[in-house]
Amino acid sequence: MTPEQELATAAWRKATASGGTGGNCVEVAPLTGGRVAVRDSKDRSRHALVFTEAEWAAFRDGMSKGEFDF
Structure with missing residues (x-):
């Protein structure tokens, strides 16, 4: 399977x-080999x-430790 097909x-x-309100959202998907894909849900x-x-x-x-908190 090609990367595009996966x-x-x-x-x-x-x-x-x-909540599906059309806000700023991302989607994630597990891939083979333990990889993870992330994309913009609006585009x-x-x-x-x-x-x-x-x-x-x-x-x-890093997320769980608050490294990205503003």
Whole structure:
């Protein structure tokens, strides 16, 4: 399967807190090899960002520690 095919058939999901109101949302999808794809829910035609398992784990760790809080 090509990367494009994998992204086209991925199980995309949006945070339940987004409420479907058309706000600023992202969708994530698990991919093979532990990778994770992220895309803009308002413009799904744009390219998704794909992160390795280690990159995604580091991001999640930083989120839980408040590293990205304003």
